[in-house]
Amino acid sequence: MSKALETQRTYALVGTGGCGKTSLAEMLLYQAGVVGRLGKIEEGTTALDFEPEETKRRGSIQPSVATLQRNGSRHFLLDIPGDGNFIGDIGYLLSGVDAAVFVIDAVDGVRPLTRKLWQSVRAAGLPAAVFINKVDRDRADFDMAFSGLSAILGMRPVLLYMPIGQQANFKGLVDVLAGKALFFGADGKVTEGEIPADMADDVAALRETTIENIAEADETLMEKYLEEGELTPEEMAPGLQKGVLSGDLVPVVAGAAMENKGGAQLLDTIDRLLPSPLQRAAWLDADGKERASSPDAPAACFVFKTLADPFAGQLSLIRVLSGTVSTESTLKNMTTGEPERLGSLLYLTGKTQTPCKDALGPGAVVAVAKLKGTRTGDTLCDEKNPFVLPKPTMPPQLITYALAPKEKGDEDKVFTAVHKLLDEDITLRLARDEETGDILLSGMGQLHIELSVEKAGRRYKTEILLKTPKVPYRETVRGKAQVQGRHKKQSGGRGQFGDCWIEMEGLPRGSGYVFEDAVVGGSIPRQYIPAVDKGVQEAAARGYLAGCPVVDFKVKLYDGSYHTVDSSEMAFKIAGSLAFKKAMELMKPTLLEPIVLLSVSVPDEYMGDVIGDLSSRRGKVLGSDSQVGITEIKAHVPMSEVLRYAPDLRSMTGGQGVFTMEFDHYEEAPPPVAEKVIADYRKERGEE
16 A cells, blocks of 8 residues: 555645636546546536536635546545635645645736635645646736745745746747756647747756755755756755755646646646655644554544535545545544444545545545534544544634525524535534524625525525624613612512612723622612622613613612512512613613724735725724735724625725625714614614
8 A cells, every 4th residue: 555655646726716726627637537528617517616506606616526547646636716705614625635736827926815825725734836827818927927926925936847938829838857848739738849949048047046946955965066066857856855845845837727738747746746645744633642644553534524415415525644444444533422434435526426445545535425423624533542633723704694584484494404504614604693583694705605595595495585684783881870670560469579779880891791789788688689680681682772782881789679578580680670771761872883803905006995995984994014016904994884895895806805804892883873773773663
């Protein structure tokens, strides 16, 4: 098995939406003979985009796996979506691979989201190669795209295959280290030739720079290069791989995936330079305990994604971390503590499933059907040799929508349908709002929510409507008031009596609720005091102005009276509620609105438009930071103003802007905003 593992490669295609990752995967599958013709995104015929929502929007919305064989080497390829709506679980996906092939569009170059994706690859500690795609397109600018790798992303790129011409004149590649030209013929077939004379000087200079970069990755090579001024290909090969594996060097290949140009050269680069599972560093658990990526270590697998299959049911995508597994393996789920028999193992290529009869070692990526209690992020391992791979950190959800059934009374059906998506998409959050009764679905963006609801409706035959949820406003008070809450009811037999005096005052923002028991002399028996507290809290949760919870206030219970027969916990709870309402009437409550911290990354040319737009949304710009063509703007903005920010930013920046958003604090709402919220609340309740 070790011999096979030496040539095995497990890698992810990473890049922004529209850069051509799925087309690149299609080209690699075609080069390996897995598919007989190149599928096209526009026609919905690629092997890896097969969900109806993907073919409809012509873009990936979920990761896909492909398995291919080339020259006796097995490759496991993971195509990761590049839209900001669908990359929330990228930490989990990168835990399933040993390296990344970073895809850059030669037309757009490095985008704002590119930097975020590259940071994810670096955080995962993965070696990488770069494929600069679409060199044949109108407006392609290879030099611009290549320079952005170092200037914006901070890479040390090593250009191994540079383009001969670009746009309509793209006709081949120069193998920089070998010093020869590769010209493309029909269907991307390659013939060797001489480097064009007008490129000879540039190639010579580039080759010298490349050799210097390789030499700097190894002290011995550096000494030899300084002494002799040259390195042989045999000397450069291990030095280059050493630099790539350490992350110091990033090899770069140019090409055009839809024209089948550059695929063979990229596969050669992957085979030569990216790591086998035996070359990767040991896995670490939360305590820093190591587990070697070796077939001789105890068995362990990590579930990095869960998919729903219409025939097989739930499919768990597992990466073998160590040891060997087979269809006969039974491993312990370290989250649930329960054993799981793997049973059927499946090689995947898009929706095509091929039964796996082999024993699988480290680096293998396969699907396992119908595991009982296993979810994304779980580790399965040998019961006698426990090991748990830590779950990657997830970013916060950016947007929340309320869901409603098309047919009244189908709320539970809607909740159940969407809940079934949560296993396969861990970036979704589903909840019921106790204040409003809304079913709330939170996700990474508007498109994420819309497509998730569309998928739930299609699969589970229910029509779901999306509506903007109520913003979580709050109410608060200022000053101080002393009031009596008295509840007395006589209706024959035992009555109800509760009487309390409270002092209520506003507290600084963020203080929450404070209850002080200052009763002396037994004017209220001890067993009834918690009931007053509960009555106040329940009334505060219902709000006073607009049905929003009241926050940041203190209640001091200091006096009252009781009846030996008629007093009860319920009577004092009602008395506490009445006292709270009287205090609110006297203290002139105000409405608080939630403020979010918004971080927006855009190309420099859009900075003015974005800042102007944030100001129009009542935002306060905190500052900006510009790095080689990309500006990051931070601002405090009312949440109500950015519920639908994603499509607006996309429109302003031609799809090149990205943002993150998180709750920061509450501020007093301006009178026009407060008046509208209160009026809407009263209208909803049928009040004038």
